[in-house]
């Protein structure tokens with residue numbers, strides 16, 4: 001299973017270390033709570049979130065006498081912690097193309113994630129097109145165009161430095177005309193200042209909505225899991241610039257910091273929609289809390 005193999009490094013730092021506590025298990029006491037705290041911190045859950053989890057665990061764990069019940073109970077606490085907020089389903093447009101914006105800093109895995117999503121939706125027999133709206137970065141347009149070509153989907157692109165909004169208008173019109181189900185828009189990583197980013201993104205939102213009602217239907221922020229807590233501060237900047245409806249957490253295969261999922265949940269209040277578990281188009285998994293917890297523990 002991809003979840004299990006892709007999360008191997010996090011499992012070593014989290015699951016294996018948790019299980020190591022079975023050797024010295026002597027009830028739920030301060031020492032155990034401290035050990036659990038350390039395991040959470042080392043998987044990059046972050047101090048505030050880790051403290052909340054430990055508190056919730058401690059609250060009703062005093063009756064636990066054996067390690068296995070402790071482990072099960074702890075995992076159920078993590079599960080409930082994630083599910084404290086309920087998520088809306090992904091918004092798909094019933095009356096035309098669904099437009100999805102991909103945002104995130106350069107290097108986060110935005111383009112690779114777009115390629116993965118092309119494949120994900122193709123596998124569901126949906127028609128896909130991409131808009132190469134990252135017209136500022138040399139190479140970005142070529143990179144997404146190459147993926148689109150390889151996966152056999154149309155790519156609407158502009159000229160270097162063309163206004164990304166005008167590329168999006170072309171792409172929306174193309175999508176309507178050709179009855180495309182999913183239009184993925186690869187947008188610019190970061191502009192010089194936050195004000196620029198804000199202006200650019202709100203213009204893109206405006207022009208899309210004019211072409212296709214309710215578009216963009218989803219805005220997904222791509223975050224590199226290996227950046228851990230720094231990624232979360234980065235995310236906040238994007239949240240100030242636009243309304244983000246989901247997170248794609250990439251490079252989960254290359255990090256032991258899998259706990260960042262819980263930190264994101266607790267500090268950004270945005271659902272994690274997908275995990276990136278490798279560099280190939282098939283290395284994408286819809287996020288699902290049970291599979292994820294299995295992946296980092298068992």
Ligand code: GDP
Nearest residue numbers: 106107108109110111112250251276277278279
């Ligand atoms: P962008 O600048 O945000 O568009 O980033 P790219 O999509 O070009 O990705 C940057 C690098 O990260 C590339 O070398 C990708 O192959 C790699 N990458 C992206 N996602 C993943 C992932 O989930 N796992 C691994 N191991 N590498 C990834």
